Amino acid sequence: MLVVGMATMAMVVILSVFNGLEELLKDLYGAFDPDIKIESATGKSFIISDSLISSIESDEGVTAVIKVIEDNAYFKYENAEMVGVIKGVSANYLQVHKLAGKMTEGQLKLWNGNMPMAVVGQGVQFALAISSGNEFISLQVSYPKNLRSRSLDPNSALTRRGLQVAGVFAIERQFDEKYVLVPIEFARDLLSYDNKVTSLEITLAPGFGDETIDRLKENLGENYKVLGADEQHAVMLRTVQIEKLFVFITFAFIIGVSSINIFFALSMLAIDKKQDLNMFFSMGATTRQVRAIFLSEGALISFSGALFGLILGYILCWLQQEVGLIGMGLQTSVVNFYPVKVAWQDFAATATVIIFITILASFRPAAMAVKYGEPAKG
Numbered sequence: 001m002l003v004v005g006m007a008t009m010a011m012v013v014i015l016s017v018f019n020g021l022e023e024l025l026k027d028l029y030g031a032f033d034p035d036i037k038i039e040s041a042t043g044k045s046f047i048i049s050d051s052l053i054s055s056i057e058s059d060e061g062v063t064a065v066i067k068v069i070e071d072n073a074y075f076k077y078e079n080a081e082m083v084g085v086i087k088g089v090s091a092n093y094l095q096v097h098k099l100a101g102k103m104t105e106g107q108l109k110l111w112n113g114n115m116p117m118a119v120v121g122q123g124v125q126f127a128l129a130i131s132s133g134n135e136f137i138s139l140q141v142s143y144p145k146n147l148r149s150r151s152l153d154p155n156s157a158l159t160r161r162g163l164q165v166a167g168v169f170a171i172e173r174q175f176d177e178k179y180v181l182v183p184i185e186f187a188r189d190l191l192s193y194d195n196k197v198t199s200l201e202i203t204l205a206p207g208f209g210d211e212t213i214d215r216l217k218e219n220l221g222e223n224y225k226v227l228g229a230d231e232q233h234a235v236m237l238r239t240v241q242i243e244k245l246f247v248f249i250t251f252a253f254i255i256g257v258s259s260i261n262i263f264f265a266l267s268m269l270a271i272d273k274k275q276d277l278n279m280f281f282s283m284g285a286t287t288r289q290v291r292a293i294f295l296s297e298g299a300l301i302s303f304s305g306a307l308f309g310l311i312l313g314y315i316l317c318w319l320q321q322e323v324g325l326i327g328m329g330l331q332t333s334v335v336n337f338y339p340v341k342v343a344w345q346d347f348a349a350t351a352t353v354i355i356f357i358t359i360l361a362s363f364r365p366a367a368m369a370v371k372y373g374e375p376a377k378g
Contacts, residue, residue, distance in 0.1 A: 002305070003258045003261055004255070004258070004259075004262075004301065004302060004305025004306060004308075004309065004354060004358060005304075005305040005306070005308035005309040005312065006309065007251065007254060007255045007258055007309065007354070008255075008305065008306050008308070008309025008310055008313065008350055008351070008354050009308075009309040009310075009312045009313040009316070010251065010309075011248070011251040011252075011255075011309075011313075011350045012309065012310060012313030012314070012317070012346065012347060012350055013313050013316055013317060013340075014247055014251065015244060015247070015248065015343070015346040015350070016313075016317045016340040016341060016342050016343070016346065017338055017339070017340050018240060018243065018244040018247065019244075019340070019341035019342070019343050020338065020340040020341045021240060021339060022237060022240045022241070022244075022341075023339065023341050024339045025233070025236065025237065025240070026229065026230075026237075028171055028172045029172070029229070029232070029233055030098065030229065031097075031098045031099065031101075031102055031171050032097070032171050032172075032175050032179075033229065033232050033233075034066065034097075034201035034202055034203060034229075035202055035203055035204040035228070035229060036201070036202035036204065036212070036213060036216065036226060036227065036228060036229075037199055037200070037201055037202070037226075037227045037232055038056075038199060038200040038201075038202065038216070038220070038224050038225070038226055039198070039199045039224065039225045039227065040223070040224060040225070041222060041223055041224055041225050042223070044198060045069075045193065045196040045197060045198045046223075047195055047196055048067065048195060048196070048197050048200070053065055053200075055219060055220075056200065056202065056216065056219075056220075059212060059216065059219075060205075061204050061205055061208030061209075061211070061212035061215075062202055062203070062204065062205070062212065063096070063203050063204065063205045064092050064095070064096045064202070064203040065200055065201075065202060065203075066089055066090050066092055066093050066096070066200065066201040066202075066203070067089070067090040067184055067197045067200060068087065068088065068089055068090075068184070068197055068198055068199045068200065068201055069087075069088040069184055069187040069188060069191060069193050069196075069197055069198050070085060070086070070087045070088070070198045070199065071085070071086060071143070071187075071191055071198065072085055072086075073085070073086040073141050073143050073180075073190070074141070074142040074143070074158075075124070075128060075139060075140070075142075075180065076128075076139075076140040076142070077128035077129065077130050077137065077139050077140070077165075078128075078129070078137060080127065080128040080129050081128070082124070082127045082128060084124055084177075084178040084179065084180055085178045085179050085180065086141060086143075086187055086191075087179055087180065087181050087182070088182050088184040088185075088186060088187020088188065088191075089110070089181060089182075089183070089184055089201075090184045091110075091111075091183070093110075093181075093201075094108060094109070094110065096203040099119070099169050099171075102169045102170055102171050103167055103168065103169050103170075104122055104168050104169065105125070105132050105167060105168040106119075106132030106133050106165070106166050106167030106168055107133075107166050107167045108166070108167050108169075109166050109167070110166070110181065110182065110183045111183060112166070115163070115164065116163045116182060116185070117163060117164050117165070117166035117182075117183075118139055118163050118164070118165050118166065118181065118182050119165075119166055119167045119168070119169060119180075119181040120132075120139075120165055120167075120168055120169075120180045120181070121168070121169060121170070121171075121175055121176035121177060121178065121179045121180070122168050122169065122170040122176045123173060123176035123177030123178070124177065124178065124179070124180060125168045127177070130165050130168070131165075132165045132166065132167050132168050133165070133166070133167075134164075134165070135164060138162035138163060138164055139162065139163055139164070139165050139180070140160060140161075140162050141160070141161050141162070141180075141182075141190060142158045142159065143158065143159050143190050143191055144157055144158055144159075145157060145158060145159040145192065159190055159191075159192070161186065161189065161190045163182065163186060184197075202216075209228075210228070213228050248349070252353050252357070255353065255354060255357055255358075256357050259357050259358050259360075259361040260361070262298060262301055262302075262358055262361045262362065263361045263362075263364060263365060266294055266297060266298060266361075266362055266365030266366070267364070267365045267368055269294075269297075269365070270294065270365050270366075270368045271368075290366075291366045291367070293366075294362060294365055294366035295359065295362050295363070295366050297362065298358060298359050298361065298362025298365075298366075299355075299358075299359055299362070301358060302354060302355045302357075302358030302359055303355060305354065305358070306350075306351045306354040306355055309350075309354070310347055310350070310351060313347075314342065314347075317340045317342050318342075320337065320338065320340045321340055324336060324337035325337075326338050
């Protein structure tokens with residue numbers, strides 16, 4: 001029973017950790033990514049019109065539509081330089097996104113009067129040694145404008161603009177090390193996008209979700225890709241789910257191996273009780289009754305072990321959530337302790353696998369007991 005209980009506890013805890021990691025990823029990305037993202041199905045950018053914006057805003061689940069221009073650019077701050085991603089956003093971006101709680105330095109603003117401002121990721125700040133709020137040094141942004149130019153001067157092939165850095169945000173390395181947020185007017189001027197955007201970011205009202213995505217897909221047609229929160233990072237979330245599945249299969253295999261202990265224990269019991277079984281049969285017991293006794297013994301071990309493991313696993317997960325038993329061990333990690341999330345379907349799947357395997361291991365000993373105990377024929 002102890003072996004079954006420990007295996008059950010381990011499986012429950014590991015699956016809960018995977019659930020916690022998946023939830024953590026969604027929470028981190030939710031601070032930067034929109035509820036819904038609309039992109040062109042064929043190209044990098046698309047032309048926006050008042051009718052397109054109106055058709056999206058007319059949906060009852062939509063509270064805000066943010067215009068976005070996003071592309072790679074070259075950044076320089078004094079003597080430091082790097083290639084990153086410039087993301088130009090419309091004025092309503094800061095009102096609907098969750099960056100306010102992710103700021104580590106400076107202010108969350110994209111305009112200072114008529115002057116455009118930038119908000120950079122913490123990784124960008126470290127790479128360029130940026131001092132936010134320094135009015136004497138500007139962040140220089142360059143973008144290629146004429147790749148067919150025959151001029152020997154490389155400066156003629158670049159559009160350069162400068163702006164001050166207002167603040168620094170920290171979410172996750174994927175965003176922190178490359179993103180620079182700027183007003184969409186600045187990005188449109190730098191990239192020469194005119195009335196084009198690379199995407200539209202949609203903010204939903206509370207209580208709205210998949211049904212709004214389905215309506216937008218139907219209304220916009222095949223020319224646009226409408227991506228929900230999970231679809232925007234489908235590859236990463238699918239990777240976590242696949243890893244969770246393989247861990248589940250691996251632990252099920254381990255439990256199958258550990259169930260050999262039950263097999264041998266019941267087999268030895270059948271051999272040891274051979275005389276008792278003969279007496280039992282002589283008293284009128286049937287093969288079905290003897291088989292049921294040994295199967296009941298295996299079921300008792302499996303049920304009690306599974307129950308013990310599930311309770312202990314839940315207690316450990318609860319303590320990890322409330323107290324934090326095991327830390328990440330990294331000063332740069334976004335959370336101090338390993339995240340866990342209890343999902344009852346994992347408990348049900350674990351209990352089902354444990355009980356099935358351990359009862360299956362009892363069938364052979366039950367057949368041996370019947371064979372040893374039956375009186376010889378003839």
